[in-house]
Amino acid sequence: MTFDVVVLTRANLELTSIVNWIAERSTDGAIEWLDVFESAKHSLEKNPLAFGFALENEFVDLEIRQILFGTRRGSRYRAVYHVDGNKVRILHVRGPGQPPLSAKDF
Numbered sequence: 001m002t003f004d005v006v007v008l009t010r011a012n013l014e015l016t017s018i019v020n021w022i023a024e025r026s027t028d029g030a031i032e033w034l035d036v037f038e039s040a041k042h043s044l045e046k047n048p049l050a051f052g053f054a055l056e057n058e059f060v061d062l063e064i065r066q067i068l069f070g071t072r073r074g075s076r077y078r079a080v081y082h083v084d085g086n087k088v089r090i091l092h093v094r095g096p097g098q099p100p101l102s103a104k105d106f
Contacts, residue, residue, distance in 0.1 A: 005044045005088045011079070014093040018077070021095075033071055037093075040069040040079055048088045054080045059103040064091070 007015065015037065023030035043050075044067060054066035066078045080092040080101065092101060 001086065003045050003048055003083070003086050003088045005041050005048075005090065007041075007090045007093075011090045011093050018093060018095050029071070033077075036069050036071060037077075037079070040067050041090075043067060044079075044081065044088045044090075048081065048083045054078075054101075056080065056101045056103075056106070059101075060106045062106070064106070 019030050019034060022033050048065065048067075051065050051067045054064045057064040062082050064080060064082055066080050068076055068078050070076045075096050077096065078094050079090050080094065081088050081090045083089075091106065094101070
């Protein structure tokens with residue numbers, strides 16, 4: 001079964017902010033980061049339930065999971081998502097050093 005992955009508006013804004021921040025320092029780095037993000041999305045299309053629960057799962061009624069992904073330099077990012085039937089909704093994209101999300105973020 002293939003899952004339909006949708007990046008919600010808030011997550012897309014966060015994604016754009018991360019890409020812009022990286023691009024200010026390295027255009028190639030931003031392109032690489034987008035490739036890594038797309039690879040993570042592809043993994044979610046195949047099996048989103050293979051990845052663990054997000055720290056924020058305890059704050060909300062929905063089941064919230066996360067996929068971790070990173071660049072060659074080792075910076076870790078995560079996409080926080082919810083699986084609903086055959087749809088995967090990416091709710092947030094977080095960068096290194098960002099604090100955990102709060103209940104109001106959902």
